[in-house]
């Protein structure tokens with residue numbers, strides 16, 4: 001996604017674009033074979049680019065959907081995410097030292113590729129843990145049934161491990 005600095009006039013440039021899911025590369029959380037998080041849409045990207053002197057400001061958002069298992073009951077949860085994009089680009093020569101601020105980057109020449117930054121924002125917006133509902137009861141640790149839908153007898157049958165030792169004692 002290239003922004004050409006000399007094309008940005010006083011009204012700025014509005015970028016509205018769609019990228020399919022293949023566009024998102026090198027996000028380990030979404031890589032193939034990972035059972036956890038799955039992309040279920042492409043990316044709707046809506047950005048406003050403005051220029052003040054030679055500083056370029058990019059703001060807007062990216063919309064996409066994922067599917068991930070509930071961390072307690074493993075049921076699939078669908079999520080719509082909409083990370084914000086807020087980036088300021090300054091020409092390389094005007095800043096002497098390295099800037100650690102993620103939202104503040106430099107560019108060289110007239111063309112700026114902002115894809116990497118947007119991919120980063122997408123990666124950071126992925127939830128670390130997903131739950132289907134806040135009060136999800138999860139799965140029974142003994143028999144594995146979904147305690148949101150069914151009840152089991154495991155809890156009442158469980159033997160206190162200290163008592164189990166006594167049971168095996170030969171007197």
Ligand SMILES: [Zn+2]
Pocket residue numbers: 070071072073074075131132133136137138
């Ligand atoms: Zn759940």
Ligand SMILES: [Zn+2]
Pocket residue numbers: 140141142143144145152153154155
């Ligand atoms: Zn059970």
